[in-house]
Amino acid sequence: MTDFSRIESSYRQCTLIVDGPNIEQSVARCWDRKPTRNERIQWPALKRWLHDLAAQRSAAAYSCVFTNTPANPPPQLLGWVRALVQDGWHVFAKPKANNGDGDIDADMLAHLSAHPWTTVVVVSHDAQCFARPLTELAAQGTEVIAIGMxxxxxxxxNIDGITFIDIDDIPALFEQAPPRMKLTALPDNGDWFHPVGDGDISYAA
Structure with a gap:
């Protein structure tokens, strides 16, 4: 087990936290179904982005994924964790309780405070969990970056002190990017959003 509190703090440190369940669910929502392998996040691309960022800041990089597991984890979940670890990721996995509770928010926040990071990158859409802690880190002088849709x-x-990067701006993050519905990126003459599936098409009896 990695004890991040014991990392040598005499030089710059950058950490990336991925809220695994939150990001996976958000991508699935875009597709309105379980995404295929090519439609999921390409983890090596995200890790390359982090290492490029850390190199620009002459910092060491620590890439971490947080996830939870059901009582009987399917083989593909173990394969996913094994692939991440072999690619150099730190993975924190937490079992879901009998009542379904396996929330990892407190564990992610504990990681944020485990070390005096100089740069913190969070990949999540959970503003309720992260808005205040990230704002406090930014006020203390930590560089704070959030990545998401x-x-x-x-x-x-829209939080002062937090640099937000849309996932579309991370190179090669998806082999096939999820369909997006962004009202903030409409052309001046407007655009169409088309229905999923058959929409309003009807067939005569």
Whole structure:
């Protein structure tokens, strides 16, 4: 187990926190179904982005994914965790309780305070969890970056002191990008949003 509180703090440190369940659910909502492998986040691309960011700041990088697991984890979940670890990710997995509670918010926030990070990057749309802690870190002089989909991120894109980056701006993050519904990126002459599935098409009996 990694004890981040014992990391040498004499040089700059950058950490990336991915709220796994939140991001996976948001991508699935865009597709209105379970996404295929090509439609999911490409984790090596996100890790490359972090390392490029850390290199620009002459900082060490720590990439972390937080997730929860059901009582009987399916084999593909173990395969996903194994692939992340082999690619250099730190993975925190927490079992869901019998009542369905396996919330990882407190664990992610504990990681934020486990070390005097110079740069914190959070990939999540959970403004209720992160808005205040990230604002407090920014006020203390920490560089704070949030990554997500603007339309799902609540107040996170509009908080002073937090740099918000839309997932579309992370190179190669998706092989096939999810369909988005962004009212903030409409052309001056407007645009159409088309129905999912058959829409209002009807067939005569």
């Amino acid at each position: 603007t339309e799902w991120a609540g107040c996170l894109p």
